[in-house]
Amino acid sequence: MNLVRISWANLRDKPLSSFLSGLLMTLGITIISLLLLLNDKLEDQFTKNAKGVDMVLGAKGSPLQLILSSIYQIDAPTGNIPLAEAQQLTRNPMVKTAIPLAMGDNYQSFRIVGTNHTYLTHYGATVGQGRLFTKSLEVVVGTRVAQVTGLKIGDQFYxxxxxxxxxxxHKDKSYRVVGLLNPSNSVVDGLILTPIASVWAVHEHGEAQTDEAHADQEAAPAPVPESDGPTDRDPTEKSREITSMLIQFRNPLGMMLARGINSNSKLQAALPAIEINRLFSLLGVGVDTLRYLALAIMVISGISVFVSLYNSLKERKYEMALMLSMGATRTQLFGMLLLEGLALSLIGFLLGVVLSRIGLALFSAGIAQEFHYSLTGFRLLPQEWLLLVAAVGIGLLAAALPAIGVYRMNISQTLAEE
Structure with a gap:
């Protein structure tokens, strides 16, 4: 007796009931799987891009906004800060590096960020074609920027x-592409990078510094020797401004600097670890609510499977009595009903996983256009294997409850009633 074929035939015999049970299971799996995928991808991006950044120094305002704009490039900056004051604060012996950032412009919605070579090194970005910028108004572009805009070596743009x-x-100053970066799976992929002197030149309409070495002196990683700061050679240097600084400490004790900076200066020090944890805790309320809703849908799906098989058992009592009289065992019939519940669970899981990937791709396309992040991925997460176990468990339990009735069936009475 081919129990698999018979079970499948029984499901096809009740298409509407089977469809409803499978749909509910699919919907629950899809929601939970999509939440797991989004949580995994977002945590990966947030962790990867914040790695090695212990503090962000910027203008007063929302610390979360400062973190999002300076590290993740997905919010407006809180304002500009004096370069000289930022350098003075970052000369503390506990500061290992301080990477300056100057923002304010874009090209086709991709941000133009003034910085130095240390920023590229920090994110492990390497040049695939061309070279790094060495002069003002030279730029290197990330992989996604090149793909969307079509920029290539030698191109000029405003x-x-x-x-x-x-x-x-800004039609009076044009940028020139000198390098294309390799994919780094970081925020750099969606940026156009140039010396800080370029940003000053475009906004001040003055003469820019002509090499990156000088630009790095203007906003060098901390600690900075006294000779690397502003000098009397250019009186405007003392009034130069940047947007923020990404700071890495030599040891965890450097975290104590943040309180002093916030209390005793006009600048703001934001700690990524604290702000991102706070953000995820706020998002977690909504995520948990959706997860509980999905679990409730899966339970309802199990109840639907139970009702479907219970009604099916009542309608097929005569058929099963005949099968028993022809040599089938009660255990075989019990197994046949379990297979029906298992089939509905597996179908629901497979369709749910597929739909969750489609949902992730659509979500990724939306944020890629808005924030230039990619969250696509098709591998099964470890948590999804647990989800499979839960789905199969619900399906088998829902099928087992009505299937127990097979052992209480009176063959002669059932046949006589018909």
């Missing part, structure tokens, strides 16, 4: 004011 496309175009 930046637009602001962080979004549609701002006023």
């Amino acid at each position: 930046g637009s004011h602001g962080m979004d496309a549609g701002g006023d175009v």
